[in-house]
Amino acid sequence: MRVLVLTTSYPRHEADFAGRFLADTVERLRGRGLDVEVLAPGRGFADLGLGRGAGVMANARRRPWAVPPLLVSMTRGARRAARQADVVHAHWLPNGLPAALAGKPFVLTLHGTDVALAERAPAFARPVVRRARVVIGVSRALAQAAERLGARDARVVPNGVEIPDDVGQEAAPPEALFAGRLSPEKGIEDLLAVADGLRLVVAGDGPLRPQVPQALGMVSREELSRLYGRAALVVFPSRRDGFPVTCAEAMAHGRPVVATAVGGLPDMVVDGETGLLVPPGDARALRAAIDRLLADADLRRRLGAAGRERIAALSSWERVIDDTLAAYDTAVG
Numbered sequence: 001m002r003v004l005v006l007t008t009s010y011p012r013h014e015a016d017f018a019g020r021f022l023a024d025t026v027e028r029l030r031g032r033g034l035d036v037e038v039l040a041p042g043r044g045f046a047d048l049g050l051g052r053g054a055g056v057m058a059n060a061r062r063r064p065w066a067v068p069p070l071l072v073s074m075t076r077g078a079r080r081a082a083r084q085a086d087v088v089h090a091h092w093l094p095n096g097l098p099a100a101l102a103g104k105p106f107v108l109t110l111h112g113t114d115v116a117l118a119e120r121a122p123a124f125a126r127p128v129v130r131r132a133r134v135v136i137g138v139s140r141a142l143a144q145a146a147e148r149l150g151a152r153d154a155r156v157v158p159n160g161v162e163i164p165d166d167v168g169q170e171a172a173p174p175e176a177l178f179a180g181r182l183s184p185e186k187g188i189e190d191l192l193a194v195a196d197g198l199r200l201v202v203a204g205d206g207p208l209r210p211q212v213p214q215a216l217g218m219v220s221r222e223e224l225s226r227l228y229g230r231a232a233l234v235v236f237p238s239r240r241d242g243f244p245v246t247c248a249e250a251m252a253h254g255r256p257v258v259a260t261a262v263g264g265l266p267d268m269v270v271d272g273e274t275g276l277l278v279p280p281g282d283a284r285a286l287r288a289a290i291d292r293l294l295a296d297a298d299l300r301r302r303l304g305a306a307g308r309e310r311i312a313a314l315s316s317w318e319r320v321i322d323d324t325l326a327a328y329d330t331a332v333g
Contacts, residue, residue, distance in 0.1 A: 093129070
């Protein structure tokens with residue numbers, strides 16, 4: 001089967017983390033014998049700079065005039081590249097429009113920020129979603145949003161993660177880890193507001209980096225794995241999120257997590273079984289959950305072990321690729 005992947009976020013080089021989870025998916029699809037071509041900024045169309053930095057959605061708000069020429073460039077590239085394809089797989093809702101105009105069956109994956117666009121511009125979103133043969137949500141919440149928009153076939157296929165053979169030994173004294181984009185929607189400000197007295201390690205970068213001078217910035221995969229391995233717990237205080245890969249990775253490393261009950265986080269975190277859930281924006285509840293885990297090593301071990309089992313069942317690469325291939329078969333058939 002020949003597949004054209006259409007995206008505005010894809011690594012431009014080995015050290016580029018933008019869309020890294022998508023590159024991992026493409027690599028594994030090719031490993032299953034599929035002929036996969038990727039159409040991305042600098043790889044078949046020009047993004048006029050919208051795909052860099054904060055990403056297309058944020059940049060488009062500042063430079064809306066650049067959106068129409070971006071869509072024209074993407075559509076032309078998609079039509080050319082799709083001539084030899086059996087199916088087009090578009091990631092993020094806006095990219096569904098060029099995919100719909102490519103003249104081939106297409107699958108659309110929603111990742112989270114695109115649902116906010118759908119709520120603001122339903123007249124644009126509904127026709128795109130309804131034309132897709134299959135709409136994939138990386139969480140149950142996103143698949144349900146696709147159904148509300150009229151998707152004919154909405155499915156949940158989370159992002160895949162590696163399940164390491166071993167889990168690390170937590171550091172002493174215990175550390176709390178935040179790994180993710182330093183931006184308002186990730187809730188880093190809520191965490192900083194209650195961080196007094198915590199041994200807090202922050203790995204990530206973004207527009208709020210000046211508020212987090214101790215942040216390590218973007219770290220390599222190897223370094224992030226080391227940080228997971230020594231963390232007593234990992235915190236995900238998001239105000240909105242699709243399916244944060246870092247949460248799945250932390251759980252795969254046997255780390256208990258404190259997370260907010262938004263987006264795809266409740267798919268992974270069952271409160272009291274695989275982690276602790278708190279309301280978004282509730283700083284007091286966030287700190288109370290962190291303190292509860294820090295005070296109980298047995299609870300940390302129990303939740304970490306259960307979380308590792310849950311992620312192995314939910315997000316192993318074998319299952320994710322199997323479900324993606326099933327979506328392609330449906331679209332083509």
